Amino acid sequence: MTERTITGTGSADVVRRPHRADARRNFDALLVAAREAFAQHGTGASLEDIARRAGVGIGTLYRNFPTRQDLFDAVYVDDVEGLRREAEKVAGLPPWEALVTWLRRFVGYVATKAAISEALNRESAMFRSCRDIMYGAGEPLFARAQEAGDARADISFDDVLRLVGGITGASFVDDEQRERVLGIALDGVRARPAGAV
Amino acid sequence: MTERTITGTGSADVVRRPHRADARRNFDALLVAAREAFAQHGTGASLEDIARRAGVGIGTLYRNFPTRQDLFDAVYVDDVEGLRREAEKVAGLPPWEALVTWLRRFVGYVATKAAISEALNRESAMFRSCRDIMYGAGEPLFARAQEAGDARADISFDDVLRLVGGITGASFVDDEQRERVLGIALDGVRARPAGAV
DNA sequence: GTTATTGTGGAGGCATACCTCCGCTATTGC
DNA sequence: GCAATAGCGGAGGTATGCCTCCACAATAAC
Numbered sequence A, B: 001m002t003e004r005t006i007t008g009t010g011s012a013d014v015v016r017r018p019h020r021a022d023a024r025r026n027f028d029a030l031l032v033a034a035r036e037a038f039a040q041h042g043t044g045a046s047l048e049d050i051a052r053r054a055g056v057g058i059g060t061l062y063r064n065f066p067t068r069q070d071l072f073d074a075v076y077v078d079d080v081e082g083l084r085r086e087a088e089k090v091a092g093l094p095p096w097e098a099l100v101t102w103l104r105r106f107v108g109y110v111a112t113k114a115a116i117s118e119a120l121n122r123e124s125a126m127f128r129s130c131r132d133i134m135y136g137a138g139e140p141l142f143a144r145a146q147e148a149g150d151a152r153a154d155i156s157f158d159d160v161l162r163l164v165g166g167i168t169g170a171s172f173v174d175d176e177q178r179e180r181v182l183g184i185a186l187d188g189v190r191a192r193p194a195g196a197v
Numbered sequence C: 001g002t003t004a005t006t007g008t009g010g011a012g013g014c015a016t017a018c019c020t021c022c023g024c025t026a027t028t029g030c
Numbered sequence D: 001g002c003a004a005t006a007g008c009g010g011a012g013g014t015a016t017g018c019c020t021c022c023a024c025a026a027t028a029a030c
Helices: A021-044 A047-054 A058-064 A068-092 A095-109 A113-121 A125-147 A157-169 A175-189 B021-044 B047-054 B058-064 B068-092 B095-109 B113-121 B125-147 B157-169 B175-189
Strands: none
Touching: A021 A047, A021 A058, A021 A068, A047 A058, A047 A068, A068 A095, A068 A125, A095 A125, A095 A157, A095 A175, A125 A157, A157 A175, A157 B157, A157 B175, A175 B157, A175 B175, B021 B047, B021 B058, B021 B068, B047 B058, B047 B068, B068 B095, B068 B125, B095 B125, B095 B157, B095 B175, B125 B157, B157 B175
């Protein structure tokens, strides 16, 4: 009963968008509210609160998203899809710049921050599929940066993603500091000219 | 009513340890259970579950720690105290090694991981005091590494702490990966021989 | 051993979240 | 316009957590 269908092409049709106009409005409002709530309170955000924020009854929430997971997935898949699109956008940039730009998007973009690290580990068809998409998007950028001699050769893309994921989940005084700290981390990813211990 | 006494000498007497023998046993069992629960479920761990784990009634928990904050503080103060002691231990090492060793302890030691990032921001007398202790312990190590030319001069200790704090909160496949990722981050903190963009 | 006191633990009241169910309403197709 | 129907929303049952209160038990003092 835990299995769900994920479209192979990567489109986010995990749950069906309703046909009727009012239903579609509610569906969208729920997604917006859920994204906000998950970003604010993490995976455990109150579903009743989400329904309230969306201005719909709790019953409507459950009809559209029978389980918490269904709702979370819908938001999460959107985020991951967004990251995939971002990867395409930066494809034209020089290797290192492309990687850095994408990773910055990664930190800024993802609303489901609180669950990122969980998602990297979680064993479920859905999470695995999203992780694949994320890797499919980012790993080539990293490999290209490595081949160009810009990124260290002795680490994996998974390492980088978890490093940046950690920063995504951390808290900062302001955006400026977050950028600075991300910069420090990226310096660690960057290849050294010579070799220092 | 939110004010609490923190002993200036740094001992963790935020709440009084009881005098009677059985009471002391329960007190200690609660601390152990709470450390475990907070590490596992974050700040929001169920107090009733903690009492159960400790094998005491919920009433006993509340008598010793009237609020959730009191219980959390007791665990947190212990952790911070531990970090302070670690800082003294590494004082004899060379600058960079001392900093790195301490930061590694930071990642491994702290049981109240989930609240670290929150604690760095939270405005409360208790958190502020602990942050001061933490800074008092780590900042000199960082300053020394900067003066020795080992750590970058253009970043602050706060930046480093948040960077490492993020890694502390992230999840990893195994300890080896966490060490490796921390290594990447520390490379970013390290001063460069020349100057590369 | 006896008594005074300190501490115990869980029953129970309150709040909140989850989820189901069904009488009512809005939309759509004609 | 009108019927058919897809969708609505919240009442309410269940579970769980928070916290208080007090009859009872363990300990300490003598």
